[in-house]
Amino acid sequence: xxxxxxxxxxxxxxxxxxxxxxxxxxxxxxxxxxxxxxxxxxxxxxxxxxxxxxxxxxxxxxxxxxxxxxxxxxxxxxxxxxxxxxxxxxxxxxxxxxxxxxxxxxxxxxxxxxxxxxxxxxxxxxxxxxxxxxxxxxxxxxxxxxxxxxxxxxxxxxxxx
Amino acid sequence: xxxxxxxxxxxxxxxxxxxxxxxxxxxxxxxxxxxxxxxxxxxxxxxxxxxxxxxxxxxxxxxxxxxxxxxxxxxxxxxxxxxxxxxxxxxxxxxxxxxxxxxxxxxxxxxxxxxxxxxxxxxxxxxxxxxxxxxxxxxxxxxxxxxxxxxxxxxxxxxxx
Numbered sequence: 001x002x003x004x005x006x007x008x009x010x011x012x013x014x015x016x017x018x019x020x021x022x023x024x025x026x027x028x029x030x031x032x033x034x035x036x037x038x039x040x041x042x043x044x045x046x047x048x049x050x051x052x053x054x055x056x057x058x059x060x061x062x063x064x065x066x067x068x069x070x071x072x073x074x075x076x077x078x079x080x081x082x083x084x085x086x087x088x089x090x091x092x093x094x095x096x097x098x099x100x101x102x103x104x105x106x107x108x109x110x111x112x113x114x115x116x117x118x119x120x121x122x123x124x125x126x127x128x129x130x131x132x133x134x135x136x137x138x139x140x141x142x143x144x145x146x147x148x149x150x151x152x153x154x155x156x157x158x159x160x161x
Numbered sequence: 162x163x164x165x166x167x168x169x170x171x172x173x174x175x176x177x178x179x180x181x182x183x184x185x186x187x188x189x190x191x192x193x194x195x196x197x198x199x200x201x202x203x204x205x206x207x208x209x210x211x212x213x214x215x216x217x218x219x220x221x222x223x224x225x226x227x228x229x230x231x232x233x234x235x236x237x238x239x240x241x242x243x244x245x246x247x248x249x250x251x252x253x254x255x256x257x258x259x260x261x262x263x264x265x266x267x268x269x270x271x272x273x274x275x276x277x278x279x280x281x282x283x284x285x286x287x288x289x290x291x292x293x294x295x296x297x298x299x300x301x302x303x304x305x306x307x308x309x310x311x312x313x314x315x316x317x318x319x320x321x322x
Contacts, residue, residue, distance in 0.1 A: 001294055006279050007168040010295045014303040039200050039318045118167050133162055134171045142175040142303070149310035154318060157200045 004114035011117075011141055012109060018148040019102060022052065025155050026098070031091045038158045045158050046088040048151045050077040053094070057101045059144060063137045064122045065108045070097060112137065165275035169299075172278075173270060176302055179309040180263060183213065186316050187259070192252045199319045206319050207249040209312045211238040214255070218262045220305055224298040225283045226269045231258060273298065 001009065026034075026049045034046030043051075054073040060066030068074065076085060089097070117138040120129035129135055162170065187195075187210045195207030204212075215234040221227030229235065237246060250258070278299040281290035290296055 003165060003276065003279055004168070006294050006297070007165070007275075007299065010279075010297060010300045010303060011172070013295050013300065014307065017304070018307055042318060114168075115164065118164055118171075133167050134174050136167070136171060138168065139171045139175065142171060142306070143178070145303070146175065146179055146307045146310035149307035150314035153311035153314035157203060157315060157318065 002114075008112075008114050008117055008138075011138060011145075015109075015141055015145045018145050018152070022148050022152050022155075023098065023102075025152060027095060029091065033158070033160065034091055034094070035088060036158055038154045042154075043082045044088060045155055046091075046094060047077065047082040047085060048155060049094050049098070050089055052148060052151055053097050053101050054078050055144065055147060056105055059105060059140055060108055062121055062123060063108075063140055064119075065112065065137075066104060069100060069104055073097075109141070117141075163275075169273075169275050169278055172299060172302055172306075176270075176306045179306050179313070183309050183313050183316075184259065184263075186313060188256060190252065194319070194321065195252055195255070196249060197319055199315045203315075204243045205249060206316055207252075207255060208238065208243040208246060209316060210255050210259070211250055213309060213312055214258050214262050215239050216305065216308060217266055220266060220301055221269055223282055223284060224269075224301055225280075226273065226298070227265060230261060230265055234258075270302070278302075 026045075029045060031046075034049065035044055037044050038048065050073060054070055054077045057068050057070045058074050058078070061068055118133070118136045120126070120135060121137050121140050124132075124135040187206075190206060192207075195210065196205055198205050199209065211234060215231055215238045218229050218231045219235050219239070222229055279294070279297045281287065281296060282298050282301050285293070285296040
């Protein structure tokens with residue numbers, strides 16, 4: 001493997017590890033457990049799962065490598081707030097979207113070359129990118145990897161009863 | 162900047178971003194707030210902070226680029242459990258250790274070349290590394306970046322009262 005390929009493989013390994021851990025945590029929960037808040041007065045577990053799915057889905061247009069597949073989920077679960085969501089998607093629907101978005105991102109990531117990972121994302125101008133080359137697709141992957149960790153740390157605190 | 166350097170800079174940017182966020186969250190807390198559990202029956206906030214410091218400190222020997230500077234903290238705050246810790250370090254002591262470990266890791270990371278980041282860490286054998294080159298120092302940095310996110314997500318849930 002070339003060094004560039006090892007850099008990319010290391011980043012994707014960490015990403016895939018977080019996706020796997022999150023999948024294990026969320027897929028074990030039923031509708032009742034998904035409707036429980038992670039802590040008193042905080043977001044419901046199911047809201048966080050939909051939030052992660054929407055953020056992950058939005059990586060495709062943000063990286064300029066695909067279209068969103070979750071419709072208004074970004075509006076509802078990223079820009080919005082849990083208190084404004086009357087009915088959460090069911091466990092079955094969340095699982096379906098989770099698998100679908102994972103398959104789409106995984107396929108799109110697999111097509112990127114190392115040089116492609118270092119290209120600019122779509123939320124930065126060419127001028128800014130010229131002076132700050134770390135505003136690339138890889139950085140999106142890395143920050144979103146930590147973002148999964150952030151909410152995973154919360155979900156494990158939710159009462160399991 | 163060469164492509165190898167951009168890969169490394171992107172990873173270090175994400176790491177530094179998480180360190181900064183964690184610093185902001187923890188440094189704002191006093192001894193009383195650090196003694197509060199993140200959720201009923203869970204670890205105390207101060208225990209988590211010491212845990213992060215110990216894990217971060219342990220990256221130096223794990224990467225083979227330095228010695229631990231926190232003595233028995235790994236034993237107490239990583240292998241151990243909060244319930245066995247009678248007196249947490251004070252806010253002042255935690256702040257001092259946090260700054261010290263950050264300075265040490267930052268200096269050590271700054272000396273690594275891109276090729277150095279792709280060298281094996283000390284917990285993998287040369288044989289295993291030959292077939293799995295992603296078991297490198299960079300992967301340690303990436304997983305520990307998500308690890309900060311994991312506990313940061315928990316700390317923001319702790320009651321601030």
